[in-house]
Amino acid sequence: MGFLSDALSRIKPSATIVITQKARDLRAQGRDVISLSVGEPDFDTPDNIKEAAMAAIRRGETKYTPVPGIVPLREAIARKFKRENGLDYKPSQVIVGTGGKQVIYNAMLATLNPGDEVIIPAPYWVSYPEMVGLCGGTAVPVDTTMEHNFKLQPGPLERAITPKTKWIILNSPSNPTGAAYTRAEMKALTDVLMRHPHVWVLTDDMYEHLTFGDFEFVTPAQVEPGLYNRTLTMNGVSKSYAMTGWRIGYAGGPEELIRAMDFVQGQQTSGACSIAQWAAVEALDGPQDHLKVFKKAFEERRDLVVSMLNQAKYLKCPMPEGAFYVYPSCAEAIGKTAPSGKVIETDEDFVAELLDSEGVAAVHGSAFGLGPNLRISYATSTAVLEDACHRIQRFCGSLR
Numbered sequence: 001m002g003f004l005s006d007a008l009s010r011i012k013p014s015a016t017i018v019i020t021q022k023a024r025d026l027r028a029q030g031r032d033v034i035s036l037s038v039g040e041p042d043f044d045t046p047d048n049i050k051e052a053a054m055a056a057i058r059r060g061e062t063k064y065t066p067v068p069g070i071v072p073l074r075e076a077i078a079r080k081f082k083r084e085n086g087l088d089y090k091p092s093q094v095i096v097g098t099g100g101k102q103v104i105y106n107a108m109l110a111t112l113n114p115g116d117e118v119i120i121p122a123p124y125w126v127s128y129p130e131m132v133g134l135c136g137g138t139a140v141p142v143d144t145t146m147e148h149n150f151k152l153q154p155g156p157l158e159r160a161i162t163p164k165t166k167w168i169i170l171n172s173p174s175n176p177t178g179a180a181y182t183r184a185e186m187k188a189l190t191d192v193l194m195r196h197p198h199v200w201v202l203t204d205d206m207y208e209h210l211t212f213g214d215f216e217f218v219t220p221a222q223v224e225p226g227l228y229n230r231t232l233t234m235n236g237v238s239k240s241y242a243m244t245g246w247r248i249g250y251a252g253g254p255e256e257l258i259r260a261m262d263f264v265q266g267q268q269t270s271g272a273c274s275i276a277q278w279a280a281v282e283a284l285d286g287p288q289d290h291l292k293v294f295k296k297a298f299e300e301r302r303d304l305v306v307s308m309l310n311q312a313k314y315l316k317c318p319m320p321e322g323a324f325y326v327y328p329s330c331a332e333a334i335g336k337t338a339p340s341g342k343v344i345e346t347d348e349d350f351v352a353e354l355l356d357s358e359g360v361a362a363v364h365g366s367a368f369g370l371g372p373n374l375r376i377s378y379a380t381s382t383a384v385l386e387d388a389c390h391r392i393q394r395f396c397g398s399l400r
């Protein structure tokens with residue numbers, strides 16, 4: 001349609017949202033559907049955070065806020081960066097946005113010119129290449145392998161860098177694979193980046209608190225202080241505090257970049273929701289006890305799901321370090337025939353047939369830039385996961 005912008009043709013619909021909706025529609029038709037496609041914790045926001053929001057409403061904290069966020073929240077974020085990541089950011093180096101998504105988008109909008117390249121390790125969170133494209137840049141996906149647990153290796157990173165590279169986006173623990181970089185793995189990447197001073201680093205640390213066992217989370221500017229002046233350390237309360245609907249994300253970085261993002265946001269949404277910002281202050285400054293509960297539940301579910309998927313014929317599922325996703329390969333199922341009579345040619349066929357024959361909704365890996373795989377979110381109860389994994393085993397067993 002001539003009325004619509006050219007920019008619209010540069011983006012794809014979010015596959016995760018499409019599949020979640022398809023599962024909802026099937027359920028509305030009366031089908032028994034288990035959705036393993038959602039990207040949010042199934043826990044409720046902790047009570048102390050809800051109380052802080054209600055207190056903020058009662059105090060009348062209901063007006064516009066400064067564009068980059070209320071000072072108490074930027075101070076709480078600065079304390080968080082110091083306490084948990086050993087990073088010194090002044091409140092003037094911190095910006096709060098309406099979800100982590102807006103923070104990344106504004107960083108791209110504030111910095112990308114046509115032709116600028118952004119390196120994105122694949123598989124990636126579906127929104128990165130779309131945001132880069134919308135902002136006029138060129139996404140440069142760099143494939144990882146299951147053999148390396150879907151972690152970017154220094155060699156491929158070095159080869160992907162060109163004079164036009166502006167950013168690399170790192171995401172650990174990762175959506176969609178759950179993979180997280182150890183300090184040594186991160187250092188191998190930051191060593192490469194130190195040799196290319198024109199490349200900036202956007203690190204998406206949304207799943208920081210969701211790592212398992214004694215895994216130590218690290219972020220690039222902490223591992224390599226030499227990158228501090230060209231790193232945007234992005235994070236948010238959505239996943240760690242079960243606050244996806246509150247829409248608060250934030251980032252710390254060089255003052256000039258933060259000012260540019262503030263400038264963009266000022267002509268866009270302005271400050272994030274005042275009440276949600278006060279809730280986020282409580283999230284960051286208040287007790288962190290809920291995290292133990294979240295982590296324990298997610299770790300148990302991860303172990304269950306990985307073990308059950310590895311018992312399914314044709315699936316191979318690596319053990320991720322964090323987040324609440326697994327990313328099994330369905331390569332061995334390609335070429336097999338589903339109960340419907342359809343030959344499975346792609347991972348998209350695999351998830352469509354799985355939904356059709358067993359009512360389990362997962363997202364195909366190719367939507368995240370690397371397949372044939374499927375992304376399974378285990379942010380749901382153990383009983384539901386057991387049922388879903390049995391159905392997946394049955395589906396795989398039915399392939400001929």
Ligand SMILES: Cc1ncc(COP(=O)(O)O)c(C=O)c1O
Nearest residue numbers: 039099100101125175236238249
């Ligand atoms: C890797 C990653 N980054 C950022 C976000 C966005 O977070 P928010 O809901 O705060 O916008 C998500 C949410 O799915 C995510 O998975």
